[in-house]
Amino acid sequence: MRVSELVERSGMPLATIKFYLREGLLMPGMPTSATQADYDESHLRRLALIRALTEVVGLSVQKAREVIGLIDAPAGDLFETLGQAVAALPPYLDAQGTDHPRARAALERLGQVYDPSYAAVGQFERALEAAEAVGLPMSDERVLGYGEHVMAIAEIDLSGIPTNSPGDAIQYAVLGTAIYEPVLAAMRRLAHQDLASRRFG
Amino acid sequence: MRVSELVERSGMPLATIKFYLREGLLMPGMPTSATQADYDESHLRRLALIRALTEVVGLSVQKAREVIGLIDAPAGDLFETLGQAVAALPPYLDAQGTDHPRARAALERLGQVYDPSYAAVGQFERALEAAEAVGLPMSDERVLGYGEHVMAIAEIDLSGIPTNSPGDAIQYAVLGTAIYEPVLAAMRRLAHQDLASRRFG
Numbered sequence: 001m002r003v004s005e006l007v008e009r010s011g012m013p014l015a016t017i018k019f020y021l022r023e024g025l026l027m028p029g030m031p032t033s034a035t036q037a038d039y040d041e042s043h044l045r046r047l048a049l050i051r052a053l054t055e056v057v058g059l060s061v062q063k064a065r066e067v068i069g070l071i072d073a074p075a076g077d078l079f080e081t082l083g084q085a086v087a088a089l090p091p092y093l094d095a096q097g098t099d100h101p102r103a104r105a106a107l108e109r110l111g112q113v114y115d116p117s118y119a120a121v122g123q124f125e126r127a128l129e130a131a132e133a134v135g136l137p138m139s140d141e142r143v144l145g146y147g148e149h150v151m152a153i154a155e156i157d158l159s160g161i162p163t164n165s166p167g168d169a170i171q172y173a174v175l176g177t178a179i180y181e182p183v184l185a186a187m188r189r190l191a192h193q194d195l196a197s198r199r200f201g
Numbered sequence: 202m203r204v205s206e207l208v209e210r211s212g213m214p215l216a217t218i219k220f221y222l223r224e225g226l227l228m229p230g231m232p233t234s235a236t237q238a239d240y241d242e243s244h245l246r247r248l249a250l251i252r253a254l255t256e257v258v259g260l261s262v263q264k265a266r267e268v269i270g271l272i273d274a275p276a277g278d279l280f281e282t283l284g285q286a287v288a289a290l291p292p293y294l295d296a297q298g299t300d301h302p303r304a305r306a307a308l309e310r311l312g313q314v315y316d317p318s319y320a321a322v323g324q325f326e327r328a329l330e331a332a333e334a335v336g337l338p339m340s341d342e343r344v345l346g347y348g349e350h351v352m353a354i355a356e357i358d359l360s361g362i363p364t365n366s367p368g369d370a371i372q373y374a375v376l377g378t379a380i381y382e383p384v385l386a387a388m389r390r391l392a393h394q395d396l397a398s399r400r401f402g
Contacts, residue, residue, distance in 0.1 A: 045336070052331035056292045058259060079397065086390050091257045091383055103387075112395040120394065124387035130253035131380050135246070136373070138384060145357040146381075146388060149350035154392035156346040158400070172337070177390060179332050180347075182292055183339060184389070185382050186304075186325035187347060189287050191355035192378065193321065194313040196280065199359070 003029070006039045010047040017047070025050050025065050049175075057178045063088045067174060074170045085174040087119035089181075091126050100125035102132070109140060110147040153184070204230070207240045211248040218248070226251050226266050250376075258379045264289045268375060275371045286375040288320035290382075292327050301326035303333070310341060311348040354385070 007014050020026040026046055029037030046068075053064040066088040074081040100116070103125040107114050114121060131138055138146075157176055162168040208215050221227040227247055230238030247269075254265040267289040275282040301317070304326040308315050315322060332339055339347075358377055363369040 048334035052335050056328055056331040058291050078401070079394075082393070082397075089386075089390075090259050107391065112391060113398050114391055114394055115398075118391075118394055120387050120390035123383070124391060127257055127380075127383040127387050130257040131384060133249035134253050134376055134380055136376055136380055138381075142357060142361070146354060146385060147392075149353045150385060150388040151392045151396075152350045153347060154389055154396055156343060157389075157393060158396050160343070173393075175335055175337055177393065179328075179335055179337055180339075181386050181389070182324070182328035183332060184347060184351060184385070185290075186321050186328050187351040188355055188358075188382070188385070189290075189321035189378060190308065190313060190315055190319075190325060191348075191352045192283070192358060192374075193280075193315055193319055195352075195355055195359050196283075197314050197316075200279070 001039050002036065003039065006043060006047070009044055012047055012051070020047070020050055020061075023061055023065060025061065025068055052179060056182050058090070058182075059088070059178075067178065071171050071174055074167070078166065078170055078173060081170050082173045082177065083115075083118055085177065086123075089119075089123075089178060091123050091130075093122045093126055102128040106138070106143045106147075109143055110151075112147075202240050203237065204240065207244060207248070210245055213248055213252070221248070221251055221262075224262055224266060226262065226269055253380060257383050259291070259383075260289070260379075268379065271375055272372050275368070279367065279371055279374060282371050283374045283378065284316075284319055286378065287324075290320075290324075290379060292324055292331075294323045294327055303329040307339070307344045307348075310344055311352075313348075 001009075003014065003017065006012075006017060010017070017026065021028060026043060029039040029043065031037050049068065050064055053059045053067055054061065059067065067085055070081050070085050070088075075084065098116075100121050103121050104116075106124070106128065107121075128138055157180070160172070160176070162172050202210075204215065204218065207218060211218070218227065222229060227244060230240040230244065232238050250269065251265055254260045254268055255262065260268065268286055271282050271286050271289075276285065299317075301322050304322050305317075307325070307329065308322075329339055358381070361373070361377070363373050
């Protein structure tokens with residue numbers, strides 16, 4: 001299809017599509033003349049992925065490019081690639097501290113195995129620190145309560161991992177981590193409403 | 202304390218503090234002369250809150266101001282204020298559609314009570330649509346599995362709501378919704394690592 005059809009079917013302005021081409025998030029079409037190129041379904045799927053990562057997950061164009069790059073060409077095994085993908089997700093850390101006292105205490109209490117250099121450890125520390133700073137520190141009870149149910153959610157995630165190819169497994173792990181976070185956040189907001197209306201409504 | 206001490210204790214540059222004052226996120230100090238003002242612990246706590254909302258929750262300055270405004274001066278009851286706060290959280294919707302087929306189907310399957318005009322319904326629809334668009338649609342099984350554990354997490358949240366004053370309850374609900382989302386996201390990322398290392402490591 002021509003770029004005009006890509007504009008129509010994706011619902012994205014031409015300028016936006018050209019920007020993603022220039023920034024390397026959208027792969028080039030097959031040139032058909034000096035000024036035209038041919039696009040296919042893979043370009044439409046890619047635009048949907050870019051939109052999901054930027055508008056729903058909330059990544060910057062730069063971070064979305066990092067995540068897409070890992071799906072296109074994983075640099076290592078599942079662990080390594082997922083670690084790199086998680087580092088492209090918020091919250092972002094100013095200084096990569098090596099000590100994460102709050103995260104370490106919580107993970108020890110939960111009895112979880114973790115690699116201290118994994119980006120999520122620093123992100124957990126930053127999130128716990130922020131909760132403390134606004135006067136809502138995570139109590140031990142809340143750590144254990146959340147931990148039990150988050151682990152059950154992670155079990156569901158892992159049970160869905162494709163086993164046919166390492167590439168598919170990496171794509172599922174990277175995208176599933178990012179794309180189900182807004183789903184879970186929305187579900188929690190809705191669960192609060194359900195509970196509150198039953199209790200106080 | 203003088204503004205120089207606020208800079209030192211908050212670790213924020215003077216230009217940033219002045220920007221938050223100008224934008225109305227930080228309340229003015231008590232004037233002590235034509236060019237100086239006196240600040241106290243409440244200003245330090247407010248700066249910590251602004252930092253948590255912008256750097257950890259990932260809100261823009263405009264959205265952080267909306268959330269802070271709701272805590273400072275709730276416009277309605279708990280439900281109404283929480284609804285307004287949730288609308289200030291991502292994902293943001295281009296057009297406020299009134300039909301949310303995916304969200305409605307999932308909430309009916311879960312048997313949850315919901316107000317269709319609540320911002321989280323549109324956010325849930327947008328998140329489900331994005332998951333579908335990138336080739337990872339939420340299966341019924343995943344909706345039910347996630348739903349059970351998210352509801353248990355929401356029960357923990359609701360059990361911690363302060364009952365001494367409506368203002369405290371609103372502050373807890375608004376801040377707790379926003380501030381524990383990055384905590385839960387980090388915990389899920391870490392639970393994946395724990396499970397994967399036990400299973401494949």
